[in-house]
Amino acid sequence: MRTYVQTVLGPVPAGELGRCLSHQHVLFGYPGWEGAVLAPFRWEDALEQAESVLNHAKERHGLQTVIDATPADCGRKVDFLKAVSKRTGVNIVASSGYYYEGEGAPAYFKFRMAYGNAAEEIYQMMYREVTEGVGDTGIRTGVLKVATSAGQITDYEDLFLRAAARVSAETGTRILTHTQAGTMGSEQARRLITYGARPEHIMIGHLDNCTDMDELLKIFEQGVYGGFDRMGIQGFTGALPESRRLAEIVGLAGSGYADKIILSHDSVIRMLGDPWIYSEQDAKDLSRWNWTHVFEDILPQLQKMGLRPDQAEAMVTANPQRFFGA
Numbered sequence: 216m217r218t219y220v221q222t223v224l225g226p227v228p229a230g231e232l233g234r235c236l237s238h239q240h241v242l243f244g245y246p247g248w249e250g251a252v253l254a255p256f257r258w259e260d261a262l263e264q265a266e267s268v269l270n271h272a273k274e275r276h277g278l279q280t281v282i283d284a285t286p287a288d289c290g291r292k293v294d295f296l297k298a299v300s301k302r303t304g305v306n307i308v309a310s311s312g313y314y315y316e317g318e319g320a321p322a323y324f325k326f327r328m329a330y331g332n333a334a335e336e337i338y339q340m341m342y343r344e345v346t347e348g349v350g351d352t353g354i355r356t357g358v359l360k361v362a363t364s365a366g367q368i369t370d371y372e373d374l375f376l377r378a379a380a381r382v383s384a385e386t387g388t389r390i391l392t393h394t395q396a397g398t399m400g401s402e403q404a405r406r407l408i409t410y411g412a413r414p415e416h417i418m419i420g421h422l423d424n425c426t427d428m429d430e431l432l433k434i435f436e437q438g439v440y441g442g443f444d445r446m447g448i449q450g451f452t453g454a455l456p457e458s459r460r461l462a463e464i465v466g467l468a469g470s471g472y473a474d475k476i477i478l479s480h481d482s483v484i485r486m487l488g489d490p491w492i493y494s495e496q497d498a499k500d501l502s503r504w505n506w507t508h509v510f511e512d513i514l515p516q517l518q519k520m521g522l523r524p525d526q527a528e529a530m531v532t533a534n535p536q537r538f539f540g541a
Contacts, residue, residue: 233279244487397424
């Protein structure tokens, strides 16, 4: 039986996703970006910018599918994603969920935790977005996004883990996670599985921020997928040098997990809000943080380090397709 992935333009067979970047952001803004006055969001300008980036990756490197991991509280605009997909022909999968407590917008649901039924409301929100669409757009989300803090999972964040696991168990929708500073990945996996999600329907994210090989092995031993999905960021906010991350990937592949590793950049086309002023060091650290670095640099380097060409390529093709059920 064919398995389909829900994109912003409708369902696509999982086996036809092609080359996939599994954790990207067409738009992203930290809560509060709406107050920006120097660079207000202009639809057509942003659309042209997104079209240029995606068309370049498509024409030069065969990019066919993007998983947009932007949660609802960080500037997600599913109608904009639909317009981008129509313009470029690139499949885009939108996310349902909220960001972690420290950098998201927790006030509403924390209020509902005290004076409502937040657990049920979060579940209903996710379920409706997956099965009917976001708001009155009719555009359905295709993945569930959850996120947790550095070194802990707060009670607020756990509500989203529980809701995502419940929706995933009922609908088969896949779950993507954000691990802050590369921590709590094994605990995320444990809880999501305990709450009812199938291991093969979970991708633990930002593992290239994790410095602990024992922790990485504990994650993959639970049967989940793992995203080394911040390629192109080095040094910035404490990110590991890329050489270390590539060594982790090769080591994990040698331990039998080559078919569970998925690559991406976590890069943003249009950062919502006023312009980000880079320091000289920031610019150096982020010089390869774009939408083509994995294809141009990472896959060839992994082959030089000992992976077979088919193993490296699978991390942007066969592995994401298998994650979605192909």
